[in-house]
Amino acid sequence: MSKDSKARQPKGKLLTFNPTGEYYFAKGLKAYHKRDLYKAKKYIQRAMQLEPGEPMIVCQLAIICSELGDYQEANTFLHTILEELDADMVECHYFLANNYAHLGFFKDAYHHANLYLELDEDGEFVDHTMDLLELLTMEAEEMDEELYDQDDLITKQEHARELLESGHFPKAVELLNSVIDEYPEYWSAYNNLALAYFYLGDNQKAADILEKVFQENPGNLHALCNKLVFAFYQHDLPEVKALKDMLKKIKPISIEHQFKLGATFALTGEYDEAFSLLQPSEKGF
Structure with missing residues (x-):
C-alpha cells in the first residue's frame, strides 16, 4: 500500500449524533429559564415528539403554553397527562385551576383548585392555590350560579370536542352522557354523542340519538347534517x-x-x- 493511500485513510471513527428527547428537553428548559418562551416551546415540542409518553415533558410544554397565553392548548396537555399518562401528577390540577381562571371559567378553576388541595395537602403550590381560591370566592360573590353553570357547560363541550378530534371516542361518550344527564335539552351534546357512537361503529345507537333530537327539537340543522354524513359513509x-x-x-x-x-x-x-x-x-x- 502506498504512502498516499495510507494518508487518505480516516484518522478516527465517525460518530453519528442522534439527539434524544432528554437532549431537547434540557435545551427547552435552558431557553425557558432565559425567558425565550417561543424557542423553549419549539424544543419541548421536539422532545415530546421523541418521547410522547413522558408526562414531565408534556407538563413543561403546558406550562410554557400558559405563559404564552395559550390556555386552551395548555389545558389539553394537562388533561392528557391526568387521563392518559400519569394521574398522580396532581400539580396538573393547580395549573388547570390557574388556566381556567384566566379563561373566565371560574367554576372549573374552583373545582381543580380544591382537588389539588385535597390530593396534595403539603404540595409545592398549596399557598398559591389558597390565594387563587380567595380570588375565586370574591368573584363568586359578584356572579350568580347560572353564569357558573354556563361556564361549566362550555368547558365540558369544548373538552368533548377535543376528545372527538383526537380520536378518544369512548371518553367523549362518557363525558357527553354526563353533560346530557345534567343538561337534558342541550342538543349540541346529543349531536356530538351521535358522532362519537358512529365513529365507534355503533351506527344504530348513533341513529337512535339523532331520532331523539328530531322528535324533541325538529329541524335541528346539526342533526340533519350528521344524518347526511352517516348516510354518505353507509x-x-x-x-x-x-x-x-x-x-x-x-x-x-x-x-x-x-x-x-x-x-x-x-x-x-x-x-x-x-x-x-x-x-x-x-x-x-
Whole structure:
C-alpha cells in the first residue's frame, strides 16, 4: 500500500449524533429559564415528539403554553397527562385551576383548585392555590350560579370536542352522557354523542340519538347534517340524495350554521354548495 493511500485513510471513527428527547428537553428548559418562551416551546415540542409518553415533558410544554397565553392548548396537555399518562401528577390540577381562571371559567378553576388541595395537602403550590381560591370566592360573590353553570357547560363541550378530534371516542361518550344527564335539552351534546357512537361503529345507537333530537327539537340543522354524513359513509344513496335536496333549500343566517352546512357539503362532495357557504367566512364573517 502506498504512502498516499495510507494518508487518505480516516484518522478516527465517525460518530453519528442522534439527539434524544432528554437532549431537547434540557435545551427547552435552558431557553425557558432565559425567558425565550417561543424557542423553549419549539424544543419541548421536539422532545415530546421523541418521547410522547413522558408526562414531565408534556407538563413543561403546558406550562410554557400558559405563559404564552395559550390556555386552551395548555389545558389539553394537562388533561392528557391526568387521563392518559400519569394521574398522580396532581400539580396538573393547580395549573388547570390557574388556566381556567384566566379563561373566565371560574367554576372549573374552583373545582381543580380544591382537588389539588385535597390530593396534595403539603404540595409545592398549596399557598398559591389558597390565594387563587380567595380570588375565586370574591368573584363568586359578584356572579350568580347560572353564569357558573354556563361556564361549566362550555368547558365540558369544548373538552368533548377535543376528545372527538383526537380520536378518544369512548371518553367523549362518557363525558357527553354526563353533560346530557345534567343538561337534558342541550342538543349540541346529543349531536356530538351521535358522532362519537358512529365513529365507534355503533351506527344504530348513533341513529337512535339523532331520532331523539328530531322528535324533541325538529329541524335541528346539526342533526340533519350528521344524518347526511352517516348516510354518505353507509352508501345509502337514496337517503343521501333526499337529505342533500332538503339541505340545499336551507339558507342559514348564523355563522355557525353556515360553517356546519358548508363543511357537510364539502365532506359529501357538493363542492359548489360548500364554496358558496364557506366563502363569506373568508371575507370577515
